[in-house]
Amino acid sequence: xxxxxxxRCRECGRExxxxxxxxxxxxxxPLEVAYxxxxxxxxxxxxSIEAGPPSLxxxxxxxxxxxxxxxxxxxxxxxxxxxxxxxxAVGLDTLWIKxxxxxxxxxxxxxxxxxxxxxxxxxxxxAMACASTGNLANSVAAHSAAAGMECFVFIPDDLEHGxxxxxxxxxxxxxxxxxxxxxVNRLCTELSSVRPWAFVNINVRPYYAxxxxxxxxETAEQLGWRAPARVVAPMASGSLYTKIWKGFQxxxxxxxIDEPHTRMSGAQAAGCSPITTAFDAGTLNxxxxxxxxxxxxxxxxxxxxxxxxxxxxxxxGGGAAMATDEEIVAGMKLLAETEGIFxxxxxxxxxxxxxxxxxxxxxARDEETVAYITGAGLKTIEAIxxxxxxxxxxxxxxxxxxAALEARTATPIPAGI
Numbered sequence: 338x339x340x341x342x343x344x345r346c347r348e349c350g351r352e353x354x355x356x357x358x359x360x361x362x363x364x365x366x367p368l369e370v371a372y373x374x375x376x377x378x379x380x381x382x383x384x385s386i387e388a389g390p391p392s393l394x395x396x397x398x399x400x401x402x403x404x405x406x407x408x409x410x411x412x413x414x415x416x417x418x419x420x421x422x423x424x425x426a427v428g429l430d431t432l433w434i435k436x437x438x439x440x441x442x443x444x445x446x447x448x449x450x451x452x453x454x455x456x457x458x459x460x461x462x463x464a465m466a467c468a469s470t471g472n473l474a475n476s477v478a479a480h481s482a483a484a485g486m487e488c489f490v491f492i493p494d495d496l497e498h499g500x501x502x503x504x505x506x507x508x509x510x511x512x513x514x515x516x517x518x519x520x521v522n523r524l525c526t527e528l529s530s531v532r533p534w535a536f537v538n539i540n541v542r543p544y545y546a547x548x549x550x551x552x553x554x555e556t557a558e559q560l561g562w563r564a565p566a567r568v569v570a571p572m573a574s575g576s577l578y579t580k581i582w583k584g585f586q587x588x589x590x591x592x593x594i595d596e597p598h599t600r601m602s603g604a605q606a607a608g609c610s611p612i613t614t615a616f617d618a619g620t621l622n623x624x625x626x627x628x629x630x631x632x633x634x635x636x637x638x639x640x641x642x643x644x645x646x647x648x649x650x651x652x653x654g655g656g657a658a659m660a661t662d663e664e665i666v667a668g669m670k671l672l673a674e675t676e677g678i679f680x681x682x683x684x685x686x687x688x689x690x691x692x693x694x695x696x697x698x699x700x701a702r703d704e705e706t707v708a709y710i711t712g713a714g715l716k717t718i719e720a721i722x723x724x725x726x727x728x729x730x731x732x733x734x735x736x737x738x739x740a741a742l743e744a745r746t747a748t749p750i751p752a753g754i
Contacts, residue, residue, distance in 0.1 A: 430702055
């Protein structure tokens with residue numbers, strides 16, 4: 338069963354039935370799922386979770402969807418890795434990497450789509466749809482294929498080739514729009530009012546967004562049932578960032594962890610940084626931007642949850658940073674070279690901003706920090722392929738290899754080796 342009891346406006350608090358709607362009729366504020374936390378407390382325990390499946394469905398009582406309708410392709414319970422080499426490189430004593438590159442379609446979007454498609458099936462929808470910067474399109478297409486549902490995905494026409502192929506392989510109706518993500522989203526919002534489709538990030542968005550909370554649930558469990566001192570997470574719409582904080586708070590409400598005091602820090606690309614720019618200006622009102630960054634998965638110039646992300650920073654004593662394209666590439670390389678994790682450009686943003694936040698003193702050396710890496714690097718090879726060392730090219734002769742290696746390293750090869 339699901340312990341959801343209503344949709345509630347985040348602004349005026351009015352409640353609505355658990356329907357495929359996303360905004361308040363009275364004040365036009367966004368709707369959010371409301372839960373029966375007393376019921377959850379009775380239904381869940383650390384032992385019951387630890388005995389559950391190795392996926393996000395181990396937290397079923399905390400989720401906004403009835404497991405009876407789930408489409409489970411193995412999402413969640415991804416590794417939390419102690420990153421000692423990266424910690425040393427950026428100046429921290431304790432750093433963890435939450436590695437969501439290993440989800441079924443190689444990004445955290447599998448978490449949110451798991452919630453959206455379960456609710457869509459419960460509502461009786463026969464087709465799934467989304468506006469996407471790539472990762473969401475991959476996940477919606479994969480889950481729709483597994484469910485045998487028709488699928489329509491709308492993307493900007495300048496996406497990385499790996500993300501286009503990563504959707505096309507599942508044979509959805511793939512629609513490329515001339516324009517930015519914000520243009521794509523506007524069209525999909527119009528379509529959602531006339532097409533009988535479940536648009537995961539529009540008419541079923543309240544349920545979809547809740548999937549990101551599972552990152553907090555897993556992190557706390559993997560840390561031995563406690564919240565970290567600091568989080569660094571990427572921000573596009575701002576939803577992921579705010580839901581991680583909500584997840585820690587909810588675990589406390591149902592008695593699974595002590596009260597969290599996590600400071601929430603957000604990471605954005607300098608070429609699309611409306612939330613960070615507002616934070617730096619000391620305001621809760623962001624100004625939309627026209628994206629120009631290699632981190633296309635974060636290129637949302639008018640973030641739906643931007644205001645709430647800024648409120649979370651204020652509430653938790655957190656902060657924000659932004660990274661240039663050059664710093665993004667350096668962040669991708671640093672993560673790969675220290676911890677063996679090949680992340681997409683959003684991961685480069687997170688690591689570059691983590692480094693900046695430590696260097697500026699916003700994160701103290703002794704703060705236990707979790708950095709969220711949300712997508713795999715093979716999706717965005719265009720950003721990195723010209724920044725790598727050229728391979729050594731030789732014929733299969735040892736002497737030729739020795740000469741080439743000596744030239745590469747400027748170190749003489751000892752005789753007899």
